[in-house]
Amino acid sequence: MFTIESLHQPQTLSEVKQLVEKYPDITVLGGCGFLKLSSRKIPVALDLSRCELEKIHETEQHIEIGAMVTLRDIEKNPALNQWFDGALPKAVSHILGVQFRSCATIGASVYAKYGFSDILPALLALDTQVELLRGGRMPLVDFLSKPITRDVLTRIVITKDKRRVSYQNLRNAGADFPLLNAAVSKHDAEWKIIVGARPARAEIAVQASKLLTSSAYGTVDSGTVAMAASMELAFGSNNKASAEYRQAMCQVLVKRAIEEVLA
């Protein structure tokens, strides 16, 4: 369990900015699910729970999710269930139990860029931007490709469009980490195929996505595209599954996701 020497509870983002400038090593407290697994000594901790970041806000064009929104709030949010075939609520609903999801926050889940994440593939399948205190707003895909730097993630912004989305995952046991997951989306004629928990971080299968986008429906079958995705991406082994198994299962999950989007 971590220990905290001093705690700051700012009420506005400009106060947060001042604190981050004053204490470059400040530690943001999310829901503490991961933090509490370490025995870190935290000299200066930052609590964002008074900064109005605990809300999901729907505008005409976007759904904005504050960094302190819990995974359970996402699971139950009517707008997120209504849009994108409910892919994001579906993805978070596999993470441990209801009580845990009422603690863990979306800001930490995205900021930490976990390889096993159920959330990142689903968010990558959407038109998602992240808002960082110092780094400003950028597409999630760009944020994920950068090394982790000291910053504070304040919001996630998803464009409301009529895309169809499917999220698939494979686990050895119900509440375990996924050993592989995939998300597929189709917006107008553009397809996106994402595979995560390889066990490396979720990544877009660019070539397979292009193959599917450029082919008129019926000329390339979902199995061929799924095979292309499994050949394009790298897979590794760990105590949950071997690289070979992941590569084989990638074909199953991607094919299933494409067919669900087409259904």
Place this chain on the structure above:
Amino acid sequence: MKLELLINQKIYALDVAPDEMLADTLRSKGFLSIRKGCDTSCCGLCTVWIDGKPVLSCTMLSFRVAGKAITTIEGIQPEAEKFARILAAEGSEQCGFCSPGFIMTVIAMKNELKNPTEQDIQHYLAGNLCRCTGYMGQMRAIKTYLRGEVQ
């Protein structure tokens, strides 16, 4: 940090450390139904309600729940007892260590979901582990409880 916590509808003036988790604060005030099983946010033994929603008190910083309503099993004793009797009648109350957290989640589910299916029940209770039973007796007990049958 000096703060006031509303526990089972009673206000407690407390002095907590900034890194103190709610499970420890509650136990220090005598709410011994709160158990720490895994301490890695996996087992659900420490479940309490914050504003009616089940959360893991081992993972919730105490200062964050100031101004919110905290409920432990001691605060809903008659309802908890009703379900506990059904659990016992089904033989699914074995060592009993997980029972307080389990009962808190079941009652929260009853308050939240209308006519849950078996799959809904399994999903809602995925965060409550029991190492004695095979969950079948518990499932029977939950169904009996949801049907409103008194034991």
